[in-house]
Amino acid sequence: MKSEEIARIAGVSRSTVSRVINNYPNVPEKTRERVMKIIREYHYEPNLSARVLAGKRTNxxxxxxxxxxxxxxxxxxxxxxxxxxxxxxxxxxxxxxxxxxxxxxxxxxxxxxxxxxxxxxxxxxxxxxxxxxxxxxxxxxxxxxxxxxxxxxxxxxxxxxxxxxxxxxxxxxxxDEKGINSAVDYLVSLGHREIGMIMGRATTYSGLKRRESFMKRLEHHGLTMDVRYMIKGDFTGKTAIPEIENLISSRQLPTAMIASNDEMALATMETFKRHGIRVPEDVSIIGYDNAPASAIVKPSLTTVSIPxxxxxxxxxxxxxxxxxxxxxxxxxxxxxxxxxxxxxxxxxxx
The missing domain is CATH 3.40.50.2300 (Response regulator)
Structure with a gap:
């Protein structure tokens, strides 16, 4: 069915049908209702290609x-x-x-x-x-x-x-500055002084911003960043796990860690568990994202929630x-x- 047929059945001009379809305001409400009723009854669909050629929107x-x-x-x-x-x-x-x-x-x-x-x-x-x-x-x-x-x-x-x-x-x-600040502040309030980070990719704005905010917030609290505890993670558990394994092998662990996303935080918790390192008794961990899994793991993950x-x-x-x-x-x-x-x-x- 074409718009001309809709116009004939509704007893209006083709341009009126077009104005109704494109939701123009200069159409009497009763006319609009009559045209829309016929469009619904006949399951009329405007020709998208024609609309595009005419400069109309695709929605x-x-x-x-x-x-x-x-x-x-x-x-x-x-x-x-x-x-x-x-x-x-x-x-x-x-x-x-x-x-x-x-x-x-x-x-x-x-x-x-x-x-x-x-x-x-x-x-x-x-x-x-x-x-x-x-x-x-x-x-x-x-x-x-x-x-x-x-x-x-x-x-x-x-x-x-x-x-x-x-x-x-x-x-x-x-x-992200507020998110990382709140995570660092919370750990400091719990008495943590040796805090590490599992970093996201520096080629992303969020990865770079979260790392920079972490270092600035440590300095704000008079704490020194320890490069041994700055762990490459690239936002993936696959990258974070071997790096965490290396940290465990060094036998020098921070008392707390902040991960730039929940995937890396959860991977770290699982790696610690395999090595008999308890969370949070031995190392406290905070994630970032509030992914669904963060609420159901044991222990459940403290995290920065992104809406x-x-x-x-x-x-x-x-x-x-x-x-x-x-x-x-x-x-x-x-x-x-x-x-x-x-x-x-x-x-x-x-």
Missing amino acids: TIGLFLYSIYDIKSPYRIYGNSFFAPFVDAFVDIGNSMGYYMLVHTIYNPQDCWRISQTFSQKRIDGGIIIGTEKSREIESILSKSTNPLVVMDYNPAEIEKTIGPKSKIAVINSD FFEIAQKSMDMLSDLIESDKPRFMVYNSDVGLIVRESCTRNNS
Whole structure:
């Protein structure tokens, strides 16, 4: 069925049907209701290709998951404690706002051109990029783009220096300085002075920010960072486990450790358990993310909670504003975080 037939049955012009479909305000309410009733009765669907050619919106958002690390792992995206909850949240929120969500994974920097291609093919109205490792390819896209984009986990100052005068970009991050500060402060309040860190990748904004915040907060408390306790983890348990094994072999353990995500914290707890090292009696541990598993392990994991759903909601709201705006805009938002105290930390009595 074509729009002309809907117009004939409703007794209106074809342009009126078009105005109803595109939700224009200058249509009498009774006319709108009559047209919409016929559209529902006949299961009419507008021709998307024709709408795109006419410059109409697709009501589709592109969700680009950028993961170029550990590409052989089957869990690098959908089993990941960072990506997986965001995908669920974005699809749920996007659908509730009336958007279709087109999910695309990028495992190689050379495939970043697909982001620009998806826009040039007019398949999406706006895009969200998650997991942005610092790379020339991403920066090139951001510098040239005039399309509505939300970027997560990237230094906003660097993006602002890169983008052009016609850019429509929003940057959203979690408040990692506050999160790490709260974790360090809590351990210090329990009497810990030798505190280590299992670090994320320095090629990500969150990995770098959490490490820098950790070192600054130790200094704030008059504590010295011990390089022996700064453990390479790269945000994966696979990388963290052999490094923790090396730490155990050295027979020199900190009294507490903060991991840059829950995956590494849980892997560390399991490794300690295999070696007879008790958590929290021997070593207290704090994670970061508040992944579902953190609440059900024994002992349950004290962790910094990232509000994934709230961040996704804010990202969609910001992107919707960029799509509606006819002017260039640059927006920055830091999401609040909070420490969730569970069972993996105790007072240091040594």
